[in-house]
Amino acid sequence: MSDTCSRQETLKDAYQVDSIEDIAQDDPKPRKKMGHFSKTEVMHMGIGFITVFKAAIGTGILFSPRGVVNTGYILSALIMFYYWVLNVLSTLLLMQCVDRVDGNYSAIAMHAMGKFGKTLLEFSLISTAISFGSIYxxxxxxxxxxxxxGIHNCSHEYLNYGSAMITFLQLAVYIPLVLAKKIQSLAPVILISNLALISAITLVLVESFRTLIKNHISGSFQNISAVSATSKIPGFIGTAAYLWVCAPVTLSYYASISSQRERRFFTWIYLLAIFVVFVFALTFTYLCAFAYGESTLSAITLNLPFTPIAMGGKILYSLSVIFSLPLMIYPMKEIFAKYSAFLTQKLLLRKEVEMIDHDQIQRELLSKSGSTVSVEKNATAEKVVHSCEDPRTDFILENGLFLSDENLSQAPEALDASEAHRNISKSDCLDAQKENIFPSILMMASCVFITSLGYFLHDSLSNLINLIGGLFCVPLNILLPALFHLIIFRKEIGIQLIIIDVLLIVSGLFTSVLVIWYSILNWSIDNPTICSMRGSQGVS
Structure with a gap:
């Protein structure tokens, strides 16, 4: 059920979380003991609970009611519970890897499989971010x-109105936000997104409960089968896997805790939080499913009637998601910046080699010209000043004296060499600027690509959710954690953990293959709305 303001943190926290120890050291006040833990430690555990809860609650729960209707209320509960258990086990295995490696998800991948593992993980993170972005x-x-x-009373000319315009206008929000230098500067956006999400979920629950009561009073209570046809099971498996994606954010928060005692305590906090999430998800899913029955649409917000409260819920959910997307894909900028810095460093090394070559050429030219300026003095006196703020500065002598015009006129070759040095200095400045600009350009291009992908797939939302659940959520949150854990601890774990690792790997592979196969074979562009279902039972 990962997502929204959660998924932005989910992927972001895989690369950047402040150390709790550093935060505690900045607090000048003496820590008051509360039992065996200080007040600061208890506060951090509370933040950890909220972090896990937010990471697992988002847009995912909006698509689960339809899966319950298609799969059956008993079978769907078993599927949701099974993938909930798999995700919890995977997260606990990752925590054990953190204790061994003492690093984040990326460090675990590097320790387990070297550069290949790290590249594989980063590819999974980027692919997941792009796919989730297209869903948003x-x-x-x-x-x-x-x-x-709804505003135009379901007039035919306003059905599916302005798909391209509505889709690409979202770039006006996405691009400015992803250009922020630090994600901390987006704190107000995070706050707005969280408040909108809480309000939207509350309104959806209220409206669904009202519909359920109204149907019960009128005697039109919706009936859902306990177990549906087995052919529909793969259509819900990917959605079930999509629900519980919170391992990266949980792992990053766990890695930020320096004390083993606090880490053990946070493990129990995580288990409590993820259990509360499971109970809340089941409550939300079944309340909405029994409220609308067979009329349940791909996203439950599409079932909401055109009343002020229901419309407010739709608007708030849209607001939450539109602000969440830039935050969710922001970690891609961290990856782009890292590779950009690596390429820039290689370019700077090449420039240094060129500068050495220019020094040698300068010495040869000065010796041939018979200049009164000694080669030794120039070799030790000239220093290139790399300054982006003052590009007019060419070079400075060791004693702070510039070459005189007379000396320069006597050594035109030296002037040429100095000009070459200045060009290299300016080039270095440009390289440093490119290091900052390059990730931003890639982020803008990513926003355009994500938006275009969302536009071409906007008629296949339910298929897209299921496909992404099997294609990206399962490898990132089930398969890779078990694989990394098995490689790191292969020489020292018992048969029980080996069985768990193998079970997770096999389950992950089977789920991915099954869901991808089913989604492709049953791909549909049918996207019913409340307007097209007016008159259906359970829709007002």
Missing amino acids: VTFITNNIQDIIA
Whole structure:
């Protein structure tokens, strides 16, 4: 159930979380003991609970009610519980890897499989961010189109109104936010997104409960089978895997804790938080499923009637998601910046070699010209000043004296060499600027790509959710954690952990293959809305 303001943290925290120990050291006040833990430690555990809860609650729960209707209320509960257990086990294994490696997800991948493992993980993170982003874009477009159609009383000319315009106008929000230098500067956006998410979920629950009560009073209670046809099971497995994606954010928070005692305590905090998430998800899913029954649409927000409260819920959910997307894909900028810095460093090394060659040429030219300026003095006196703020500075002598015009006129070759040095200095400045600009350009291109992908897939939202769940969520949160754990601890773990690792790996591979196969074979562009289902039972 990862996502929204959670998924942005989920991927971001895989690369950047402040150390709790450093935060505690900055607090000048004496720590008051509360039992065996200080007040600061208890506060951090509370923040950890909220972090895990937010990471697992988001747009994922909006798509689970339809899966319950298609799969059956007993079978769907078993599927949701099974993948919940797999994700919890994978997270606990990653915590054990953190204790051994003392690093984040990326460090674990590097320790287990070297550069290949790290590259594989980064590819998974980027692919997951892009795929989730396309879901967000599609969800927002469908929601806004539904609102517009409702305002115009489901007039035919306003059905699926302005798909391209609504989709690509979202770039006006995404691009400025991803250009922020630090994610901390987006704190107000995170706050707005979180408040909108909480309000939207509350309104959806209230409206679904009202519909359920109304149906019960009128005697039109929705019936859902306990177990549906087995052919529909793969259509819900990917969605079930999509629900519990919170391992990266949990892992990063766990890695930020320096004390083993606090880490053990946080493990129990995590188990409590993820259990609360499971109970809340089941409650939300079954309340909405029994409220709308067979009329349940791909995203439950599309079932909400055109009343002020329901419309407010749709708008708030759209607002939450549109602000969450830039935050969710922001960790991609960290990866881009790292590779950009690596390439820039290689270029600077090449420039240094060129500078050495220019020094040698300068010495040869000065010796041939018979200049009165000694080669030794120039070799030790000239220093290139690499300054982006003052590009007019060419070079300075060791004693702070510039070459006189007379000396320069006597050595035109030296002037040429100095000009070459200045060009190299300016080139270095440009390289440093490119190091900052390059990730931003890639982020803008990524936003355009994600938005375009969302536009082309906006009629296949339910298929997209299931496919991404099997294609990206399962490898990132089940398969890779078990694989890394098995490699790191292969020489010292018992048969029980080996069985768990193998079970997770086999389950991950089977799930991915099954879901991808089913999603492709049953791909559909049918995207019903409340307007197209007016008159259906359970939709007002």
